[in-house]
Amino acid sequence: MIRSASKMVFLLLISLFFINCHSTGMKKEKHVSDDIQYSYRVKRSLNPPGIDADWHKEIWEETASLSLDNFMGDRPEHFPPTRAKLRYDDENIYVIFTVSDRYVKAVEKKINGKVWQDSCVEFFFSPGPDTERGYFNFELNCKGVFLFHYHTDSGRTEGPVAEKDYEQIKVAYSLKRDAEEEIKEPVEWTVEYSISFDILDKYMKVEKPAPGVQWRANFYKCADKTSHPHWLTWAPVDHPTPKFHLPEFFGLLEFE
Numbered sequence: 616m617i618r619s620a621s622k623m624v625f626l627l628l629i630s631l632f633f634i635n636c637h638s639t640g641m642k643k644e645k646h647v648s649d650d651i652q653y654s655y656r657v658k659r660s661l662n663p664p665g666i667d668a669d670w671h672k673e674i675w676e677e678t679a680s681l682s683l684d685n686f687m688g689d690r691p692e693h694f695p696p697t698r699a700k701l702r703y704d705d706e707n708i709y710v711i712f713t714v715s716d717r718y719v720k721a722v723e724k725k726i727n728g729k730v731w732q733d734s735c736v737e738f739f740f741s742p743g744p745d746t747e748r749g750y751f752n753f754e755l756n757c758k759g760v761f762l763f764h765y766h767t768d769s770g771r772t773e774g775p776v777a778e779k780d781y782e783q784i785k786v787a788y789s790l791k792r793d794a795e796e797e798i799k800e801p802v803e804w805t806v807e808y809s810i811s812f813d814i815l816d817k818y819m820k821v822e823k824p825a826p827g828v829q830w831r832a833n834f835y836k837c838a839d840k841t842s843h844p845h846w847l848t849w850a851p852v853d854h855p856t857p858k859f860h861l862p863e864f865f866g867l868l869e870f871e
Contacts, residue, residue, distance in 0.1 A: 653866030655681050655832075657824065660702045662708070666854060668807045670713045675700055683836050683847040685855040691845035692865070693718060697736065697836040699849070702826045703870060711738040711807040714757070714836065718843040719795040719802055721758040727775045731755040731841035734794070738808060739859060740832035742815050742824040745864035748829075751776075751815065757787035757804045765818040774802040776814060785810040800836035824870040831865035 656679070664674045677752070680737040683697040695716040701726040702709040714736065719735045731737070733756035749767030762783070784848045789805040824830050834849040837857075846857035850866035 628639075628703050633770065651867045655679075655701065655735065655866065655868055656869045657701045657703055657708075657868050658703045659824075659826075659871060663704055663809070663857040664702065666709075666785040666787045666807050666809055668711070668789040668805045669807045672710060674702065674859045676709055678702060681834065681849055682777055683739065683834055685848045685851045687848060687852055689848040690769065691843065691847075693843035693845055694847070695697065695836065695845070697847055698832050699736070699738075700869070706813075707809040707811050709807075709809045710738055711753075711754075711805065712834075712836075713803065714758075715801070715803055715804040717788070717799060717801050718838070718841045719757055719794055719798040720796075720841045721760070721790075722840075723756055724758075726760065726778075726781065727762045728760065730760055730762050731837050732753050733757065733760075734804070734838045735836070736839060737835040737859065738832065739835070739862070739865065740830055740868070741862060741865060742830055743820065744829040744831065744867075746831050746846075746865060749819045750862045750865070752809065752859070753808075753816070755786065755788075755806050755808065757788060757790050757806065758794060759786045759806060761780065761786060762806075767789065770860075778822050780814045780817070785809045785812055799842075820854050826871055828870045830870075831862065832868050833859070833865045835859050 616717045651698045657794045678700045680698040680700045684794040695714050719734045723733055731754055735754055737754040739752045751765050754762040759810045786808045812823055836847040838844055852861055852864045
């Protein structure tokens with residue numbers, strides 16, 4: 616009996632050892648995506664798309680979209696359907712938005728001006744799996760005027776991307792009519808752009824996109840100074856008032 620009991624205790628200890636090893640291994644293999652509900656897979660492009668704001672060209676027809684279905688503040692009366700798509704290659708990340716909108720306005724004409732007050736779409740992103748490195752915000756009104764800022768050291772270091780880097784950014788927009796006076800009737804508008812990885816490298820550590828690489832990001836639609844303001848988001852942002860500069864709520868980009 617003593618030998619039998621000793622053998623049972625030994626087998627039990629061995630079992631607990633392997634269970635603990637398996638559990639520890641599982642923890643080590645845990646990925647960032649395990650705790651993030653909102654994720655989007657970014658496909659690689661062999662040929663760079665022409666930047667022309669054509670939502671229906673072949674490369675985008677073959678690309679899944681994400682939708683901005685969440686909001687900040689009170690649910691807006693005007694909730695314009697907004698979608699975005701992304702691609703990448705060795706040199707750039709490519710982004711396109713399309714909006715089924717009304718009450719469209721674009722007053723700002725200066726780069727790094729108050730584009731968020733116009734009918735605007737925004738891409739906030741950390742170029743890696745962790746937001747601690749910092750993040751960029753690229754904001755673009757419906758007439759293609761953009762704001763491009765960076766934030767590092769928990770916001771202690773921030774500012775606009777240098778003007779000399781703008782020439783590496785390509786932007787196109789579909790709205791050809793003037794929008795200084797608000798367009799009250801329904802209108803579809805699209806913006807498309809590319810951002811070079813060489814720009815990003817100047818401001819913070821960048822995990823260059825490749826299969827298996829992960830970034831953190833969120834997408835927004837706003838129109839602060841129109842007759843029907845709204846603050847829409849892709850990944851939900853838990854804050855009592857509209858505030859987009861909260862990287863802890865970013866979703867996940869997974870590069871294929």
